[in-house]
Amino acid sequence: MAPTPTRDAVLDAALQLLAEDGPGGVTIARITGLSGVSNGSIYHHFGSREGVLLALLVDCFADLVATLAQALDDRPARECIRDLVARHLAWVREHPGKAAVLYRVPLDATVLSGTADSQRAVHTKDLAAAPLVRWMRARQTAGELRSVPDWALDPIVLAPVHEAARRGLLSAEAEEQVAAMVWAGLEA
């Protein structure tokens, strides 16, 4: 958990490989070659290849959520949502490796396997998403936004953002369309 030069070198290398060649490009041997950290040391810190990806997942999710949180202040809801979309897509644009962690690493097996680590990852994810849910709920009860169940906020209302991120639709025009769509779905 605690950041360490070695630990960071491994994660940085994994992130770079992820950005270049996707999840399949992240092999222990390539991390070793790129980071200069021995394979044994990788196992010492992360336990397995999946452990590396899981650590990345937690970090990246926290990073993204921290970025998004900056968009949610007390401006009019419409402005905040516009800003949220802009920040999200900018983050994807600027951090292709991190975006690949969230959008391209297959997690079903990992998450469903129910190991302690993966449970913690899911838990962390919930915790991190909480502020966003809270902001939206507050605006909903204030009548500024349409009432939407919590569980639908991220996967359905924000779906255009996720889908645009996944398909690499990161242009200004795409951002415009995404923002319009999300706002249309939230408008009271």
Added chain:
Amino acid sequence: MAPTPTRDAVLDAALQLLAEDGPGGVTIARITGLSGVSNGSIYHHFGSREGVLLALLVDCFADLVATLAQALDDRPARECIRDLVARHLAWVREHPGKAAVLYRVPLDATVLSGTADSQRAVHTKDLAAAPLVRWMRARQTAGELRSVPDWALDPIVLAPVHEAARRGLLSAEAEEQVAAMVWAGLEA
């Protein structure tokens, strides 16, 4: 291309493995075991493992589009859209293997590799999607739907459907939310 008992047996087995264990579960050895078709025969018909997945992609996409096309008739746009969402999610529910082909098979490498086969697959995809785009465009010019650029229709306007499909949000409540969101984004 032409359907053949052997060919079908391979694709059926691959589909079943896909539904059970995802893309990683689709190995030549397991297809051989499940279908009874020898590995050599698989290579005779499909050329490679990727060839099998590519053939599945073309078939599944055509299947889904044919299903969706039934929703697009001359009823009021709102009803058609509601129906479109319902049929899409029902299809995912009923064909987990096929849904996995569209939503979980990593295609970047394949599609970007630019082989003749993959080019054809992409082309087929465009062709198959055409009716849907045409229907929406007609309703847009008729003033029944908001004007949205063609390229944004599938990835952004229909994003809630795709995201729900990907995350397995297939309940009646989820369907409700997805339909509401898509309609909100399309309403004139």
Added chain:
DNA sequence: TGTACATCAGTGAACGCGCGTTCACTGATGTAC
């Protein structure tokens, strides 16, 4: 009608590579007494 040849679906043993992982080890840094 018979013969020779080409084509194509299908077989299954074998290969080689790359992968994640293991393990015995080194060396540095506390910690107890």
Added chain:
DNA sequence: TGTACATCAGTGAACGCGCGTTCACTGATGTAC
């Protein structure tokens, strides 16, 4: 202050497995003459 031991980060050679793929082959079905 010195000694003995425990702990922990880090090393790198080695292993074994599973994978996609190859290839020499069989047998059936056209096709030409």
